[in-house]
Amino acid sequence: MQIRSLIFSALLLIPELSLPQNIKVLVYEGRATGITGDISITQDNTGEFTLKKNGKIYNSRDGICYHTAEFPVKINSGIYTGTLLFSAQANVFRIINILDFEDYVSGVTACEISHTWPEEAIKAQALVARTYSWLKYQQNLKNQYHIKADDTDQVFRGSANLPGNIINFTRATAGKIICCRGKPVEAFFHSCCGGVTEEPENVWGGKKEQYPYLKKKTCSYCANSPVFAWKTAIALTELNAKFSSLSAELGGITGIRPLERSSSGRYAKILVLGKKGSREMQANFFRMSLGAKNLPSLFFSASSRGKTIVFSGKGYGHGIGLCQWGAHELAKRGWNYTGIIRFYFSGITIESVPKP
Numbered sequence: 001m002q003i004r005s006l007i008f009s010a011l012l013l014i015p016e017l018s019l020p021q022n023i024k025v026l027v028y029e030g031r032a033t034g035i036t037g038d039i040s041i042t043q044d045n046t047g048e049f050t051l052k053k054n055g056k057i058y059n060s061r062d063g064i065c066y067h068t069a070e071f072p073v074k075i076n077s078g079i080y081t082g083t084l085l086f087s088a089q090a091n092v093f094r095i096i097n098i099l100d101f102e103d104y105v106s107g108v109t110a111c112e113i114s115h116t117w118p119e120e121a122i123k124a125q126a127l128v129a130r131t132y133s134w135l136k137y138q139q140n141l142k143n144q145y146h147i148k149a150d151d152t153d154q155v156f157r158g159s160a161n162l163p164g165n166i167i168n169f170t171r172a173t174a175g176k177i178i179c180c181r182g183k184p185v186e187a188f189f190h191s192c193c194g195g196v197t198e199e200p201e202n203v204w205g206g207k208k209e210q211y212p213y214l215k216k217k218t219c220s221y222c223a224n225s226p227v228f229a230w231k232t233a234i235a236l237t238e239l240n241a242k243f244s245s246l247s248a249e250l251g252g253i254t255g256i257r258p259l260e261r262s263s264s265g266r267y268a269k270i271l272v273l274g275k276k277g278s279r280e281m282q283a284n285f286f287r288m289s290l291g292a293k294n295l296p297s298l299f300f301s302a303s304s305r306g307k308t309i310v311f312s313g314k315g316y317g318h319g320i321g322l323c324q325w326g327a328h329e330l331a332k333r334g335w336n337y338t339g340i341i342r343f344y345f346s347g348i349t350i351e352s353v354p355k356p
């Protein structure tokens with residue numbers, strides 16, 4: 001049995017892949033005045049800047065300043081270890097945290113899932129976070145940073161002071177990534193699918209063949225989630241303000257109508273109605289323009305009530321890949337993390353990838 005499992009492990013090692021030692025994460029981009037915490041920045045008219053931390057002064061050279069954090073550094077809502085790279089271009093500051101890849105995966109896992117959740121759900125999240133990070137690292141090898149620390153990519157607020165179980169459960173999956181046909185997958189995840197997951201081309205476009213591992217899946221496991229069913233109202237005045245140029249073109253937006261639903265039941269396209277006509281719009285563009293939190297998912301029905309549109313819907317997020325609330329329930333029912341991942345990602349293997 002031991003020999004068999006040894007052979008099995010050896011077969012799963014992919015020699016041409018390796019995980020990076022470090023990753024570069026964009027943790028801040030904006031004006032110097034938006035930086036709070038242990039650091040303050042002042043800039044002169046040549047573009048060079050001065051960084052003050054605990055009474056010490058660091059001057060930039062060629063618009064860049066490195067700081068190796070001997071202890072955690074608080075910046076806005078994050079507490080960072082590793083190295084911080086500050087750069088200034090015109091009036092835009094970037095702060096990039098360069099840190100150990102696995103420490104980063106732990107930091108993401110701590111932000112993207114609660115430490116109070118079951119062990120196997122946390123491990124599933126860690127596996128998804130590592131796989132997503134690895135792919136982004138590869139895609140942005142030549143760029144100033146590999147990945148962003150907000151929900152454009154994955155939320156990350158540093159790797160200091162993480163809950164012990166998050167670190168331990170993430171480490172228990174260290175070096176493992178999700179692959180399909182020998183290549184790492186785009187490991188998407190979302191909070192709650194609302195009963196059925198979605199296929200990426202229905203939300204973002206592109207070709208179905210690009211994601212053979214992201215198939216629509218009926219998921220009854222997230223039904224107890226607090227975000228499984230929701231209702232929200234958006235005022236027409238808000239809609240007209242958010243889509244001001246379209247509003248002008250249509251002589252004022254008066255409502256929306258479904259145009260096309262995907263096979264999962266989510267809106268794919270909508271018709272925006274106005275006094276002088278109507279305009280077709282991608283449903284995901286509609287949701288993102290309103291703000292993802294204002295319209296929790298595309299799994300909704302809409303009705304006009306006076307000067308508002310009432311949305312009744314299910315789930316939270318795009319619905320693609322791992323359903324976190326589904327993983328929570330599956331873990332409670334005794335599934336292990338590899339089983340959970342195999343449920344949400346079709347035809348995949350979980351590979352062990354060494355560090356260089």
Ligand SMILES: [Zn+2]
Binds near residue numbers: 192194195219325
């Ligand atoms: Zn679900």
